[in-house]
Amino acid sequence: MINTTNTSEITPSKPALKIQGLTVSYGDKTAIFSVDANFPTASMSAIIGPNGAGKSTLLKAVIGVQPILAGQVHIFDNPIKNNLQKIAYVPQRVSVDWDFPTNVIDVVQMGLYRQGGLLGRMKGEQTSIAMDCLDRVGMADMWQQQIGQLSGGQQQRVFLARALAQDAEIYLLDEPFSGVDAATERAIIDVLKSLKSKNKSIIAVHHDLATVRDYFDYVLMINIKNIAEGLIDETFTNENLQSTYGGKLELTHAEELSAPRDRPTK
Amino acid sequence: MINEFIQFSLTPILIGILAGISCAVPGNFLILKRQALIGDAISHVVLPGIVVAFIFTGVISTIPMLLGAAGAALVAVILIEIIKRLGKIEPGAAMGVVFTGMFALGVLILEQTDTSKVHLDVEHALMGNLESLIWLKAQGWQSLFDLDVLKTLPDELFRIIFVCGFILSLTVIFWRWLKIVTFDEEYARTIGIHSSIINFSLVIITAIAAVAAFESVGSIIVIAMFICPPAAARLMTNKLGIQVIWSIVFAILAAIFGYIIAGYGPLWFGSKNSVSAAGMIAVVSGIILLLTCMYGPCRESVGQKKD
Numbered sequence: 001m002i003n004t005t006n007t008s009e010i011t012p013s014k015p016a017l018k019i020q021g022l023t024v025s026y027g028d029k030t031a032i033f034s035v036d037a038n039f040p041t042a043s044m045s046a047i048i049g050p051n052g053a054g055k056s057t058l059l060k061a062v063i064g065v066q067p068i069l070a071g072q073v074h075i076f077d078n079p080i081k082n083n084l085q086k087i088a089y090v091p092q093r094v095s096v097d098w099d100f101p102t103n104v105i106d107v108v109q110m111g112l113y114r115q116g117g118l119l120g121r122m123k124g125e126q127t128s129i130a131m132d133c134l135d136r137v138g139m140a141d142m143w144q145q146q147i148g149q150l151s152g153g154q155q156q157r158v159f160l161a162r163a164l165a166q167d168a169e170i171y172l173l174d175e176p177f178s179g180v181d182a183a184t185e186r187a188i189i190d191v192l193k194s195l196k197s198k199n200k201s202i203i204a205v206h207h208d209l210a211t212v213r214d215y216f217d218y219v220l221m222i223n224i225k226n227i228a229e230g231l232i233d234e235t236f237t238n239e240n241l242q243s244t245y246g247g248k249l250e251l252t253h254a255e256e257l258s259a260p261r262d263r264p265t266k
Numbered sequence: 267m268i269n270e271f272i273q274f275s276l277t278p279i280l281i282g283i284l285a286g287i288s289c290a291v292p293g294n295f296l297i298l299k300r301q302a303l304i305g306d307a308i309s310h311v312v313l314p315g316i317v318v319a320f321i322f323t324g325v326i327s328t329i330p331m332l333l334g335a336a337g338a339a340l341v342a343v344i345l346i347e348i349i350k351r352l353g354k355i356e357p358g359a360a361m362g363v364v365f366t367g368m369f370a371l372g373v374l375i376l377e378q379t380d381t382s383k384v385h386l387d388v389e390h391a392l393m394g395n396l397e398s399l400i401w402l403k404a405q406g407w408q409s410l411f412d413l414d415v416l417k418t419l420p421d422e423l424f425r426i427i428f429v430c431g432f433i434l435s436l437t438v439i440f441w442r443w444l445k446i447v448t449f450d451e452e453y454a455r456t457i458g459i460h461s462s463i464i465n466f467s468l469v470i471i472t473a474i475a476a477v478a479a480f481e482s483v484g485s486i487i488v489i490a491m492f493i494c495p496p497a498a499a500r501l502m503t504n505k506l507g508i509q510v511i512w513s514i515v516f517a518i519l520a521a522i523f524g525y526i527i528a529g530y531g532p533l534w535f536g537s538k539n540s541v542s543a544a545g546m547i548a549v550v551s552g553i554i555l556l557l558t559c560m561y562g563p564c565r566e567s568v569g570q571k572k573d
Contacts, residue, residue, distance in 0.1 A: 065452045089456040146504040
């Protein structure tokens with residue numbers, strides 16, 4: 001593939017991302033309080049919780065965009081400082097202004113920033129890496145498109161391609177399926193599963209409880225504080241959903257969601 | 267005729283062009299970050315600082331004025347914070363009060379100072395003194411190659427050449443950083459770009475452009491040039507690099523046509539007096555923006571939501 005990183009330290013036994021006592025506040029309001037998490041390597045993990053539970057804040061605190069009050073973050077047992085290049089972050093699609101005057105391939109090449117030469121000249125090799133990443137999300141034929149002309153789903157794919165270009169070990173995604181069409185959702189899931197099969201770790205803030213079981217194998221449930229964490233089958237239960245969402249979730253709905261189903265093998 | 271043009275119009279036009287470019291280039295990034303009014307705010311806030319620096323030194327020169335401007339900006343930040351906390355009003359209102367208040371204070375101080383020795387008064391602060399930046403020693407085009415005569419060019423020209431060159435080279439050198447940070451600041455931080463340094467530098471550059479342009483062309487043109495050329499340029503293209511080039515082209519056009527129309531336009535209509543060049547340059551840049559709003563090739567793709 002693109003770059004062969006040293007994978008000796010990346011084994012399934014070590015947590016890909018380990019969070020201890022992470023606390024963030026906005027002014028007087030506590031956004032997340034003393035959250036712990038151990039996201040396993042080579043798996044797909046979901047972060048779920050109600051609106052305002054601090055899911056996005058957690059991701060931003062991990063990557064250092066949001067200042068933290070307390071807590072530690074380790075990736076593969078090393079402090080995250082100086083190891084940020086092992087993480088690729090896919091922000092919420094709506095967090096940027098898509099009227100920005102640039103095109104699809106340019107955005108994807110931002111992911112190759114660390115490999116750029118003087119004054120950011122892109123070599124031919126890097127253009128082909130970016131094209132390859134666009135191809136993986138099914139957007140290769142739109143590489144010259146002005147980004148303002150993309151649909152929501154296409155925007156999300158471009159963001160995913162930009163993260164792929166970083167060739168990271170851990171992929172942090174903030175609501176990747178929010179406001180995208182069904183075809184895009186399937187395309188993104190396929191890309192994420194193929195990443196997982198290459199021992200990459202995926203951690204996504206997810207809001208569609210109906211698809212948690214289908215897409216993910218590990219879950220962190222938070223509502224300001226930790227509620228539950230673990231493998232989907234053991235953790236994504238009625239009780240935990242109730243304590244995460246409080247009265248906001250219909251009891252019958254929760255039972256239906258948490259009931260193990262026969263999943264079609266993907 | 268040519269001789270007269272070189273003596274009376276060449277340097278003001280050049281200074282107008284360079285001041286316009288110095289403001290328009292950072293303006294591109296301010297507009298894309300939806301912070302277009304920062305340029306406006308800075309050029310308001312720095313006025314008392316510039317005036318105080320002028321009172322202390324007695325001369326109009328860039329370095330003391332920049333220091334004064336920086337001091338004024340600092341005072342503004344502190345004032346905004348105090349008003350926000352004590353008054354419990356929204357940040358926009360706090361900023362509005364501080365910006366206009368400090369600008370008015372600058373005008374008041376300016377009125378009280380003795381401007382007999384150096385030309386700095388309220389009119390100068392608002393509209394500059396482009397028309398007075400003349401090159402009397404020039405005798406036709408050959409003067410451009412005569413070192414002794416070149417030395418008599420107004421100092422303002424050399425200063426703005428330096429500032430404009432400085433801003434253009436920084437823009438080229440930091441292009442990638444600027445582009446990524448302007449598009450997606452949080453993402454930029456995750457790939458190891460120090461977004462806050464880039465943002466801070468952009469504000470500093472904006473202040474330098476505002477102060478440097480201020481001394482020759484005044485506040486009105488500074489505000490217009492931060493916004494109009496880049497906003498018009500955005501409607502001409504969907505590529506950032508080309509947008510910056512268009513903004514430079516528009517700044518040049520506005521300076522040339524603004525100066526000529528201000529100087530000769532009233533004569534065509536039988537009036538004997540010319541009008542303010544800086545004011546007319548600002549008006550022309552507004553007209554350019556209006557024209558691109560109506561006919562710009564990329565106006566369809568801007569500002570519309572597609573889903």
